[in-house]
Every structure is written in C-alpha cells, then in structure tokens.
Amino acid sequence: MELQKFYYDNKIVRLFAYATILWGVVGMLVGLLAALQIMFPVLNFGLEFTTYGRVRPLHTNAVIFAFVGNGIFTGVYYSLQRLLKARMFSDVLSRIHFWGWQLIIVLAAVTLLAGFTTGKEYAELEWPIDILIAGIWVVFGWNMMGTILKRRVKHIYVAIWFYIATFVTVAVLHIVNSIEIPWSIMKSYSLFAGVQDALVQWWYGHNAVAFFLTTPYLGLMYYFVPKAANRPVYSYKLSIIHFWALIFLYIWAGPHHLLYTSLPDWAQALGTVFSIMLIAPSWGGMINGLLTLRGVWDKVREEPVLKFFVVAITAYGMSTFEGPMLSLKNINAISHYTNWTIGHVHIGALGWNGFLTFGMLYFLIPKMFNTKLHSIKLANLHFWIGTLGILFYSIPMYWAGWTEASMWKQFNPTGDLVYPNYLEIVTQIMPMHYMRAFGGLLYYTGLLILVYNVVKTVKAGSFVKEEAAEAYALAKEGKRGSGEGFHRFLERKPVRFMIFAIVAILIGGIVEIIPTYLIKSNIPIIATVKPYSPLELHGRDIYIKEGCYNCHSQMIRPFRSETERYGEYSKSGEFVYDHPFQFGSKRTGPDLAREGVKSGKIYKPDSWHYNHMMDPQKMNSQSIMPKYPWLANKSIDMGSTAAKIRVMQYLGVPYPEGYDLKANDDLKVQATAIADGLKASGIDVASDKEIIALIAYLQRLGTDIMDSPAALTK
C-alpha cells in the first residue's frame, strides 16, 4: 500500500466559520429586536417591513439556517476531512455549497421582510427559494458522500453516521413539507390543507429540531469533544444503540406539537409516546459526551472550550428531558401557546447549539491559524456572561408561561373566567419580557466578545490554507469477514449505511401521515364549511403575509377555559380549505379561531377592526400589537384573484367551474358592502383596500359551523 500525501481544505472551513459568526451577530440582533418589539410596539417602526410578524420569522430562520446551518457546515467540513483522511471530494462543490447557502440566506432575509412567506413556521421561505435550498442541500450531500467514498479510513466514525442521517432526513423533510403550488413567481399555496398540513408541518418542524439542530450537532460533539479533551469516546456500543434509536424514534414525535388540537387522538398519542421513548436515546448522546470527559475534569476548569462543551451537553440533556415532559398531555395543556415553549427552545438554541458552536470556534480558529487563542480570559468572560444570559432568558420565560397558563385557566367560584380580558394577561407578564430581553442582551454581548477574540486571534496567526496530511490508500473492501460484527461491517459500507438510515427515518412519517389521507373518519366532513370568498381569500393571504400567526393562534382546544373565552372548540373539518393551515403555536395575543362569530364571545364590529388595525394603542393603550396603517393605503391585488382561485381549484377546493374569471365581481360586491358599513360608522376607506379584505377574512373566521348548530353535533 502506498503512503499518499494530500491537503485538507481549510479555506472552506474558514469561509463557513466566518459566515457562522456573521449570521450569529445578525440573527441574534434580530432576535433582540423582536424581544424589544414585544415591550415597545413603537419599535415596529410603523413600517410593514419591520413589524414583529415579519421580524420574528427572520430571527428564527437566521439563527437556525444561517447561524446553526453554517455552524454545521464549518464543523462538518473540518471534521469530515480529518476523520476520513481525505480532502473534500470537490472544491467546486464546496464553493457552490458555500455561496449557494449564503445566497439563500440573503434571499430569505429580503423576501421575509418583504412579506413573502408560506405561513408555515421554520419553512416560511417561498417556492423558488425552496427549490434552491433543495439543490444546494444535494450539493452538500453529494460532496459529503463523495468524500466518504474516496476516504482513506476503512470505517466511518459515529460523527459521520450523524452527518449522513442529517443529510438524508433534512432532504426528505424539506421536500415533502415544501410541496406547494405556485400562483405567482413568488407565492404559492401548500399542497396540504388544515389538519393534514398541520401534521406535515409539525412532522417537519419537529424534525428540523431533530435533524438540523440535534443530529448534526451530535456529530460535531462526537468529533470536537474528544479532540478538545484528548480523551477516548466513552462507549462505542452506546453510540450504535443511541444513534439508531434516536433517528428511528425522532421522526414520530412531531404530533406532540398538536396535542389537544383537532388532530385525531391516535396521532396525538403516537406523538406523546415516541417523545417519551426519546429520553434514553437523547441521553445516550449526553452520556457519551459527558463521560468522555472522565479523568480530565480538572482541564474543564481551565479550558474555555471544554466549559462551553460541558454547558452545551448539559443544556442538551435538559431540553431533551423537558421536551418529552412537554409532550405529556397534562403538561402540554399548560405549556402550549405560552412563553414556556420559548424558554424551552432557547435552552436548546442558546445552550446546546450556541455554546457548542462557540466552543468549536474557539477550538478551530487557533488551530487553522496556527496560533493560540488571543485571550483565554475573554473566552472565559464570554462563557460566564453567556451562561448568565441563558438563565436570564429562560427563567423569566418559564415564569411567564406558567403565569399565562394560570391566568387563562382561572375561574371564579361563580363559573366565570377571572381574567376575561386578554390584555390583562399580556400586561401581567411584561416584567418577564424585560428580563428576557436583558438575558438576550447578555448573551449577545458574549457573542460580540467572541467576535473581538476571533479577530485578534486571526490577526496574530497565519492561516494554513492547505493543511498537509498523509495516509495509506484504502485497500479494496471485501465482504463481511468472519468475526466482523454486522455494524462494524456497515461502517465500511457507507452507501448501505445511508440506505438503512433512510429506511429508519421513513417509517414514522409514513405511518403517521398517510392514514390521515386514506381513512376518511380522521377528518369528518362538515357540510356547512364552504370555501373562502375571493375577498376573504385575499384577506387570508394578507393575514399570512403580515405574519399574524406569529402571535395569534386559530385553534381552540377542548378546555372549558378556552371555550368560555373564545367559543366552541375547533373541529378538524373546519380547516379543509386552509392551504396552508394557520393554527399558530403561540398566543402572544388571543386566539382568533372564532373571531367572526357574531353570537360569540369575542366578536367585534368591522369598525373596531379597522380602528384597531390602524392603531391598536388608541383602542387599548396597553396593547402591544403593531400598527398596520398601510393596509388602508395598499390596494387588493385583484390581478392575482383568477390565478389564486385556479390553484385552489387544482388543490381540490370546490369553486365552481370558470369561477376564476367571475371571482372579482363577487369580491367587489362584498368589499363595497364592508366599505359602506364602515362609512356608516364614520370611517372613510375605499373598498379596494387591503384592510377591507383582512376584515372580511377576520369576520369569516370560525363562522361556518356556528351558523348551523346541526353541524356541531356531527
């Protein structure tokens, strides 16, 4: 066998590392802005581009796909080459991957602020960008699998198992959840509707957490923790069991985001039990990470990299225990829609993803620049200020969540809600929002310290673009030898490994999603539920565009505290024409599922909606909702009505044949009636303005089944 010389490509790692830092600085700043907007509505700046409904998706997309995404690629491109003793398969693919991903991020930022959104959380990007993402993701996978196939190491290490699982699963999730039919160059409607859309979305959303925020980072942990500690991995056997258990079980857990909704009970139950069964496989990763540090805990005291890793792994252990607990019905009944969820996800995001990334950067950058970290002291300062930041962020959010839930649910002995006015609850938790923003600011300050430390380190060092290495060529791989364990065999058959991983992750999704299509009883038909009128459809698109779903749910759970507050609980059959669904996941403001029901508890007249949208603080001085004055100036895009109706027809919404061409006539009649009504209340607004469409939509919400009591008993 010949000893081969080759070079690791550090330039691509550096590019991704810089991008990670850049998008971290941007994405977290946007998060801080969103936190401040909740406290001071004036920070929505009265501009459509900067309202909370658009800023919050920008924050989530930026920190998940830009910050963590580039963090994944940094770690993968660094570790993969070294674990396989091979340069990346293709420098060209590496560059296409890098620049393609950054292009996606820039397009995402621009389009999200411009109001192009699918309205599905963490999958807001519209169809042209979705296609680009799929393409670039394939480039990443191709480059990775190519490198694996030309490796000089016989077996693939556990980190790479996780990278492979990440690649295949994210591809499947992204493609299925993004199936949408375009009605314009930038806009589309989801193929799925209502409850089915919700199920697909949360199968995706949950597994974005699993396979974008968790599995690739476990891979990074398996490389960087033993490297930084210079210690062996605790247990190879545990790696095998927890890897396969984790990827097989994770995919089933999505429905825990829809507990007590109108998703069928059986699917909810699967979501619960698979979440519970995930505790051990998740903790397997935590154990293997923490126990790898046995014998060197004294080093942890001194080495900031290891400190970051220890807190990251601990945060991982905490969130992966808390997650299953939140999937229990009785706990979810309290936590869902509240800030508890926000606290929970930030333990994972700030602790696990953030701290692992920081530790990795502090480890990588001095290595690639052939120098020492500029300041250990500053890295320690970053560590402590960041840890404090996490505590100041999450504890107030837990507190806020419990406060919200208890105020939502409290009844007087007379059987009335103690807090019927939602605003009282919003106001009550305001101090917690202040503390949360302070925590975020601390964490952000830590990040800026990292930036300074990295810049100084980079300046002091000299970058090793091409890192020389040598290894023997890999001998031809034979059949499974006698005494060679099956898994050991699989580790030298990466394509077979990948196929096994695909099978493992497909089962859960197939079992959960397909029956909701094939078995009719899962979504009982309600005869009185009719498609939206063209004006309402436009209003719905405006609702989605403005990101109303970020603060308002449209899903009343079957609890007396909700039906007393909002009206009859939501039924699955009510949403069959909702492409996409708009259940929401957080109630910063009240639920809107029955907003339009005239005999209901929360009905408000058109004029109220008009004034409220123009200036919520004029109606309620303590309201934290942004103003939407442009809705009274911008005209409804009637040119798109026909295309929208046609796509809806294609998706199975029963508009009459040829209705696409007549829809604007109906639209005008309905709009004129609303404008006339407003005029009678002293509000002068032209009937072709967006506000008219939005009011029409809001007044339609929840009315279909309330008009005919017979429909309810079905």
Next chain:
Amino acid sequence: MSNTDEKNIHHGEPEIDELTKNRFLGGHEYDGIRELDNKLPSWWVWLFIITVVFSAVYLLGYQVAGWWPSQKAEYEKEMAQLAEMKKSAPQNNVDVATMLPLADAASLDAGKETFKKICSTCHGMNGQGLVGPDMTDEYWIHGDSLNNKVTIQDLYKVVITGVLEKGMISYKDQLSPVQIQQVLSYIISLQGTKPAGAKAPQGRKYDKFG
C-alpha cells in the same frame, strides 16, 4: 494510523485507558479519537425499557382499552363541572324591573373593573367613546324617547341583547346580572365627567338619566 486498524486487534492483550482503567476497542481510531469498549450503563438501559413499557401502556390505555378518556370526553366532564359551578354559585340575580343604580364604593369599584376589562375596548378607558359612543354625555341611542328618559333598565337591555348591527355583542353569558348592575352604576356615575378626547355626541339628548 487508521490503516493499521485491524492489526491492533491481534496484538494480544487489549489496551487499557490509564485514567479510567477502561478497555480500548482495538482498531477504533479516527483522527486520533479512540473509542472505549464500555457497556451500556444499566440505568440507561432500564430508563429506555421503562419508557417503552410506559408507551405501550399509554397506547393501550388511551387508544385500545379506553381506560382513560379521549380529549372530547375530558372536555365534556369539565363542562359538566362548570355547569355545576354555575348552578351552585350564589344567585346573582337581581330584579331587573326594580333595579336601581348602586352608589356604594365597593359596587362602583367592581363596576369600574368590569368596565376597564370589557367595555373600554369600544367605549374608551374613561368612557369617552371610541368605536362605541361616549358614555359620559347626555346623548343616548337606546333611551325611552316617549318619556324623554334613560333608565338603568334601558341600558341593561342593551347589555343583555347587544346591538349586533353596530357591533356590540350580548354579554349575558359573560356577565352576571349583578356585574351588569355594577358596571351600569359605574357608567351612570361617569355622567358629566367630560373626559379628554370625548367622542361627538350620538343619539339624542335626554333630560332625565339614571
């Protein structure tokens, strides 16, 4: 390095990690990272088994055997309890026909609280009127025009039936009769307070009020 992988296996005694005294796995080395041959921690295995058993029992109990209620059944039980609460609640009924505005501080405070929570959304925090009319002037929409007076009974009717065409819903399910009496008493007490930003008069002027 890695290509010496399999050789280590046959090197006699397995190598032991100095710090932990655990056995290394021969041939498992990746960029200098080695792996130990530790077994699965038994507490971890038990944790896994317990969660699997829990899940089986959970699915059996909820989905097959019906030991525990569906969410619909849970809701129905909760609502039955609520109905019971409402029934056994101290009867807040007042005789509407003979009802008079209350003047005691406790009632007015309670009325004020209700007003701020509910009515202020449309009538303003100080009753000055927003979408809904000003509550502090002498102009009323739903008065007794024959007798040129507005009574608490007239206003009570508005709260109970609502004025749907104008956007006011009925509050008969959200407020008890006593609460309505309290809030109306508070509204009556606002008469002539002339709050800032008062809305232009609506309806007609009445000479007698309260």
